[in-house]
Amino acid sequence: MISRSSGLALYLQVADAIRQKIVSGEMAPGSLLPSEKYLAEEYDVGRDTIRDAMAYLRSEGLVESKRGYRSRVRTNAPRERIWLHQGEVVWARMPTPQEKKEHGLGDGVPVLVVGDKTYPADRFEFGRE
Numbered sequence: 001m002i003s004r005s006s007g008l009a010l011y012l013q014v015a016d017a018i019r020q021k022i023v024s025g026e027m028a029p030g031s032l033l034p035s036e037k038y039l040a041e042e043y044d045v046g047r048d049t050i051r052d053a054m055a056y057l058r059s060e061g062l063v064e065s066k067r068g069y070r071s072r073v074r075t076n077a078p079r080e081r082i083w084l085h086q087g088e089v090v091w092a093r094m095p096t097p098q099e100k101k102e103h104g105l106g107d108g109v110p111v112l113v114v115g116d117k118t119y120p121a122d123r124f125e126f127g128r129e
Helices: 010-024 036-043 047-059 097-103
Strands: 080-084 090-093 111-114 117-120 124-128
Touching (some): 010 036
Antiparallel strands (some): 111 117
């Protein structure tokens, strides 16, 4: 439920409500989200608020959007396993613009770094030998 008196920005409340639907499975991976107009009516907010909520969910990696198309719940691709050698350390960070282009990354997807190599966090997992 959206509350104008909660002190929390409306777009964050809308993003929380949509996130809950995604996490609960009500909005399945790959499914289209309702139109901006429909969401604005459902949550009784303006379309700019819906756009801000969608941008926030994109930054979290939960939805993906293309200009002119409805947003879609992001699907989780199968992950490739990379085996780490003793002493190797993995750390995560947001990608540079070049890495986003190189790996074809959407908004909100971090990279995992091992030495001088980067791996999209949504496509790789690591194990120890």
